[in-house]
Amino acid sequence: MARYQQGDVAAFAELVARHEKRLWNFVRRFVADSATAEDLLQEVFLRVVRNAAEWHPSAKFTTWLYTIARNLCTDNARRGVFRKADSLDQTPGATRDESGPHRIDRVAAPDGNAEKAAMDREIATRVDQAVATLPVEQREVFLMREVMDMSFAEIATATKTSEPTVKSRMRYALERLRGALEELREDSGSTAVGSTP
Amino acid sequence: MNCAQVKEQLIDFLYGELPAEARSAFTEHLHGCPACKAEVASYQHTLGSARAALGGPLLEEPPARVHLAVIAAAKAAAKQQATPAKVKQLASRDDLGFFSRLWRTPWFLPAFGAASIATVVFLVRVLKNPEVLPGQRPHAIDERALVAPEPAPSPDPTMAAQPAAAPAAEVKANVENSLDKDKESSSAGRATKHAAAKEEMARIQTAAGLKRKASAERQGLGGLKMDKPQASAARQFAEPPPPRPATKKSNKDIDDLMGGFKETELAQPRAQFLAAPAGGKPDRARGEEDRFEGKAEKAAGPAKDILLNESATDMAKPARRSPARSAGAPAGSAAPTPAYAPPPAATPAAPRMRDLPAESAASAPAPSPPPAIKRKAWRQSDEDAKGSVVVTDDDSAQETDHKTAKSSDKPGSALDESIRKADRLYTSQDWNAAAAAYRDLINRFPGHKDAPRWRDRMSESLVAEEQRQAKLKKAKAKTIDVLDGSKL
Numbered sequence: 001m002a003r004y005q006q007g008d009v010a011a012f013a014e015l016v017a018r019h020e021k022r023l024w025n026f027v028r029r030f031v032a033d034s035a036t037a038e039d040l041l042q043e044v045f046l047r048v049v050r051n052a053a054e055w056h057p058s059a060k061f062t063t064w065l066y067t068i069a070r071n072l073c074t075d076n077a078r079r080g081v082f083r084k085a086d087s088l089d090q091t092p093g094a095t096r097d098e099s100g101p102h103r104i105d106r107v108a109a110p111d112g113n114a115e116k117a118a119m120d121r122e123i124a125t126r127v128d129q130a131v132a133t134l135p136v137e138q139r140e141v142f143l144m145r146e147v148m149d150m151s152f153a154e155i156a157t158a159t160k161t162s163e164p165t166v167k168s169r170m171r172y173a174l175e176r177l178r179g180a181l182e183e184l185r186e187d188s189g190s191t192a193v194g195s196t197p
Numbered sequence: 198m199n200c201a202q203v204k205e206q207l208i209d210f211l212y213g214e215l216p217a218e219a220r221s222a223f224t225e226h227l228h229g230c231p232a233c234k235a236e237v238a239s240y241q242h243t244l245g246s247a248r249a250a251l252g253g254p255l256l257e258e259p260p261a262r263v264h265l266a267v268i269a270a271a272k273a274a275a276k277q278q279a280t281p282a283k284v285k286q287l288a289s290r291d292d293l294g295f296f297s298r299l300w301r302t303p304w305f306l307p308a309f310g311a312a313s314i315a316t317v318v319f320l321v322r323v324l325k326n327p328e329v330l331p332g333q334r335p336h337a338i339d340e341r342a343l344v345a346p347e348p349a350p351s352p353d354p355t356m357a358a359q360p361a362a363a364p365a366a367e368v369k370a371n372v373e374n375s376l377d378k379d380k381e382s383s384s385a386g387r388a389t390k391h392a393a394a395k396e397e398m399a400r401i402q403t404a405a406g407l408k409r410k411a412s413a414e415r416q417g418l419g420g421l422k423m424d425k426p427q428a429s430a431a432r433q434f435a436e437p438p439p440p441r442p443a444t445k446k447s448n449k450d451i452d453d454l455m456g457g458f459k460e461t462e463l464a465q466p467r468a469q470f471l472a473a474p475a476g477g478k479p480d481r482a483r484g485e486e487d488r489f490e491g492k493a494e495k496a497a498g499p500a501k502d503i504l505l506n507e508s509a510t511d512m513a514k515p516a517r518r519s520p521a522r523s524a525g526a527p528a529g530s531a532a533p534t535p536a537y538a539p540p541p542a543a544t545p546a547a548p549r550m551r552d553l554p555a556e557s558a559a560s561a562p563a564p565s566p567p568p569a570i571k572r573k574a575w576r577q578s579d580e581d582a583k584g585s586v587v588v589t590d591d592d593s594a595q596e597t598d599h600k601t602a603k604s605s606d607k608p609g610s611a612l613d614e615s616i617r618k619a620d621r622l623y624t625s626q627d628w629n630a631a632a633a634a635y636r637d638l639i640n641r642f643p644g645h646k647d648a649p650r651w652r653d654r655m656s657e658s659l660v661a662e663e664q665r666q667a668k669l670k671k672a673k674a675k676t677i678d679v680l681d682g683s684k685l
Binding site: 004007009012013016017020021023024025028029038041042045046049050052120121123124127128131142145146147152167170171174177178181182 | 207208209211212214239240242243244246247248249250251253254255256257258259260262263264266267268270271272274275
């Protein structure tokens with residue numbers, strides 16, 4: 001970032017390449033649709049460009065960057081544009097009514113085990129839906145920890161809360177996820193019991 | 198550790214942020230509590246599943262267009278950063294105040310310097326010669342200023358004023374001749390003259406008209422017609438002295454002393470002298486001059502004696518009769534009217550002690566106390582008889598002649614002030630004003646012992662003024678010729 005402040009565009013490109021994937025997944029899990037996620041991701045980096053002169057080397061760049069992303073996402077969420085989780089039956093980037101290859105089909109089976117692959121797809125769908133239904137405060141803490149790999153202290157700084165509050169929100173988020181996955185487990189257990197002759 | 202503490206430290210345990218001691222205690226509790234162990238295991242499973250989903254099927258690549266747009270924006274911003282200095286300079290220049298921007302303009306300092314120099318020059322010029330208005334020629338002269346003063350009304354109708362005006366009339370005639378010539382030449386070539394020359398003539402004519410108007414308003418100055426600054430200078434000499442009830446009487450006494458010697462008579466030899474041709478009769482003129490001088494000296498003798506003895510005269514004592522008066526001067530004869538006749542004053546004021554004989558001085562009211570302002574007192578001394586005056590401090594004058602200084606404070610200083618001004622104008626070669634000042638002195642104090650010197654200087658001033666006027670005419674004509682030649 002210091003190099004970019006001196007006018008080195010290549011350094012900035014390196015920064016973008018290093019952080020855009022995490023940011024994209026964070027934004028993508030946070031907002032409703034991919035188009036909004038794209039706009040938000042672009043806006044995050046544009047704010048970095050515009051406010052590059054304000055960045056001080058003593059500040060950690062990732063904390064600054066993720067704080068910008070988090071603020072944009074929470075502002076977008078508070079405007080009422082809540083993310084509605086796309087169905088795994090939906091084509092990526094398309095509306096629910098559009099036809100095409102299902103997202104779940106892109107989830108590859110690691111070892112060719114179809115059963116396990118189907119289970120993984122189901123777990124991912126549940127996790128995705130569960131994260132989408134989390135409250136904003138819990139969602140941002142969960143995504144910042146699991147997607148952006150931020151420490152609780154950094155999350156507390158970004159969210160301007162205390163660390164115990166962050167941990168508490170993290171625990172509530174995990175409870176919800178556990179509940180969603182337990183439902184899946186129960187469903188799969190009952191299905192297995194029902195399918196058993 | 199109990200189950201509540203396990204719940205509190207569950208997140209730290211899941212993320213491995215518990216200290217080693219707390220972790221061992223936590224693990225130990227899990228070994229002894231199956232419920233806590235099952236709950237912790239469920240959380241571990243959920244977290245594992247979420248991580249697997251987020252890092253596997255849910256992991257997506259960012260859109261490439263976002264990357265390109267961001268890089269393009271960064272390049273554009275870097276280009277804008279390349280010229281921040283100019284932008285900052287412009288912004289700061291806009292933020293500056295009016296005076297700061299004015300100070301930074303390149304032409305401000307030269308213009309300010311030039312204006313300062315012009316102001317200083319103007320002030321110096323005004324302070325150096327306050328009587329001359331800026332833009333006016335200090336020695337500008339009107340030909341009518343050379344007109345001889347109107348003779349003072351004489352009680353004797355046989356004493357014509359014509360001889361008294363002879364020198365001035367001669368000068369006037371010469372000047373008018375030159376003016377006529379100039380007018381003819383200028384009217385003949387006026388059609389072809391340069392516009393600047395026309396403007397110059399118009400300006401001169403306008404000034405002449407104004408001067409004529411001003412001179413018409415100042416008929417009381419013995420017919421002297423002057424332009425504005427000169428008139429103001431002459432007005433200082435013509436300022437009416439303080440009202441003095443005994444003035445008329447004193448003038449009468451002086452005239453008695455002078456034996457009815459009139460200004461016209463005094464001026465006659467000079468006129469004849471000037472009117473005589475170069476190779477004419479200088480002896481006769483000289484003789485007339487000598488006669489005049491002798492007569493004047495003779496007439497002024499007693500008065501001079503009185504003036505010189507003034508210091509020894511006790512003004513409070515009953516005055517003696519002057520010798521001239523006691524010599525049988527016609528008491529009932531009409532007193533010669535001075536050139537300047539002050540209006541009768543309602544309140545008595547200090548008499549002009551130098552003009553008064555002791556008798557009239559004694560009858561005059563007591564002079565007002567001298568002002569507190571320290572000033573120069575003029576004392577007539579032996580050098581004064583030679584035509585010069587000696588300036589002494591008021592203190593020394595009081596030491597030597599306290600009573601005289603006290604009694605003759607106001608009128609004497611007025612006379613001396615007039616003489617000093619006339620001399621100053623003469624030495625500064627302000628001929629017109631000097632002539633007017635000397636003429637005024639002669640009219641006011643015709644019997645003064647310096648009157649011959651005043652007449653000489655007045656004549657010299659008139660002649661010098663005439664010469665200067667002729668030079669100006671020549672120069673003007675030359676300028677017009679040059680302009681005509683350049684145009685042709």
